[in-house]
Amino acid sequence: MVVAKVRYSLISLISFLIIVIFILYSISLEADTNTINIQTKGADSTISVDQSGSSNTATIWCGLSNGTYTTHNCSSATITIDQHGTSNLAKAYSQVANHNNNQYTINQNGNNNTGYLDLDDDSNIATITQTGNSNYGEIYMQGDDNVYTITQTGNSFYAKMRAFGDDSAWTITQSGTGNHNAYIKSCGNCNNNDATITQSGSGAKDGDIEFRNNPSDNNTVNLTQSGDGTHVGNILVKQGNYTVNATQSGSTNQTYSVTLDCTSNCNKTITVNQF
Secondary structure (H helix, E strand, O other), X not given: OHHHHHHHHHHHHHHHHHHHHHHHHHHHHHHXXXXXXXXXXXXXXXXXXXXXXXXXXXXXXXXXXXXXXXXOOEEOOEEEEEEEEEOOXXXXXXXXXXXXXXXXXXXXEOOOOEEEEEEEOOOOEEEEEEEEEEEEEEEEEEOOOOEEEEEEEEEEEEEEEEEEOOOXXXXXXXXXXXXXXXXXXXXXXXXXXXXXXXEEEOOOEEEEEEEEOOOOOOEEEEEEEEOOOOEEEEEEEEOOOEEEEEEEEOOOOEEEEEEEEOOOOOOEEEEEEEO
């Protein structure tokens, strides 16, 4: 009987140790920091990266050619980075010339994540989607006929776009709680573009859209802020024809400032609603 009890206790102890080791191993896997760097050039590339955990970094260069710009080429590429967890960083780049018809996508679920896209040339699509708290998204692009979007849902976020080119659509959408900060800044011969910021939910909201430097012509600016919290909207347009639509609704303070620097030879349509 005593032998049986000892044997049973030994088996229980071994089982317990196995479970503890498994748990510690699982925790170590989840805590691992993963880093991936990919460099490619040419046409018709498809690249997908999927990372889980915290403090991971994914960097993809398409068209990189050791600084020799004349040999750069990144066309008809599909690049996707998916990250799940906290404090992750996703970056995808193209450089200067011969970078057309590409689709870059960053999806991040979790908190304190950063997504960054930098694309050049024409007919590209760039998308950053972030769900969670305290996330940051930025898109930098030059070229024509481009579409790029940042969508953030959760608590407290920051989005920025720097855009150079014509005939493009730029959109930032933020919804949830906490501070909403969104900026679209464009300069230098940027014509026939649509720039849109939509912020909803509770928490303070700050939305800025700027078309700097002359000339800039036939652009449309849309700024919509709704929900609780202080609303601040700032719009700057330098010369040319333009359409400005601004709507602020909610139960707290709303402030709208617009600078439209065109005094002659331009058609202006300005609509401001505050509820």
